[in-house]
Amino acid sequence: MLKLSKKVEYGLIAMRHVAAGESGRVTTAKEIAERYKLPYELLAKVMQKLAKRGFIVSHQGVYGGYTLAKGAGEISISSIIDAIEGQLPAIAQCIAESPDSCSIYDNCTIKNPLGKIQTNIDTVFRSMKLSEIV
């Protein structure tokens, strides 16, 4: 419970790797998969999402690969998770989606405290930048 998904872990490893390389150099998904012993196809798909969100730039074709799209200081862990999962990390259904996705919302006595906890956790993920983990 409360664990990050493998996709997010792989994404973070990949982002760090790309950010750590020389600025001009392209890195392929294959390279990263081999280097860290990650399942290639899953990693590849994660990197596609990261490219779509504009964190890395994709270069297709032979000798293609990925390069970092912006400064590592501008990329938060929070936004990376959001890119991969399609939403920000939320500790409860009624926070992630609409309140009426929860059947007991009306007489739920813990939604306010959970909201407070959520705010604090948001801060944790938003304040850590990729630049801090390179």
Added chain:
Amino acid sequence: MLKLSKKVEYGLIAMRHVAAGESGRVTTAKEIAERYKLPYELLAKVMQKLAKRGFIVSHQGVYGGYTLAKGAGEISISSIIDAIEGQLPAIAQCIAESPDSCSIYDNCTIKNPLGKIQTNIDTVFRSMKLSEIV
């Protein structure tokens, strides 16, 4: 991803309810299940765990039920989660269990930053007490 389990949600609702009642009064699992429309059997099991950990006192037999075992200010959200799940909330396998439960631990480049994030999240859950949500 990163969501609390239903068991934890139910446990928090139950603990809050017990803590909110008059100090002498016993509360049954059935009562809480009906009041908040929670599945009785699941809730009951959660409350048994909370009793075993000494957060609530169980009274068996007819007119039995549960009463709060200690001050609401002494009970952290963190410890409630721990009681229900059998472990503290961890964002990665290698944090929850031993490092060698992770196949890529040795060349994992993100374990340190994840550790830092974990520390901050620990603080969030540890610093909020039951007394704050009653």
Added chain:
DNA sequence: CGTAAATCGGACTTAATCGGTCGGGTATAG
């Protein structure tokens, strides 16, 4: 050109976890 190497993207399968249920046991007030 044609080929090889890379990104794209959906569909599918398998594995693991979660949420919930069931059945039987123990304690105890009246």
Added chain:
DNA sequence: CTATACCCGACCGATTAAGTCCGATTTACG
């Protein structure tokens, strides 16, 4: 002795996560 409540393990179905497969598109280079 019975009704009511806690106790506890086993089980099952649904959902989600993890991983795989297949085919398409792009592009450097001989």
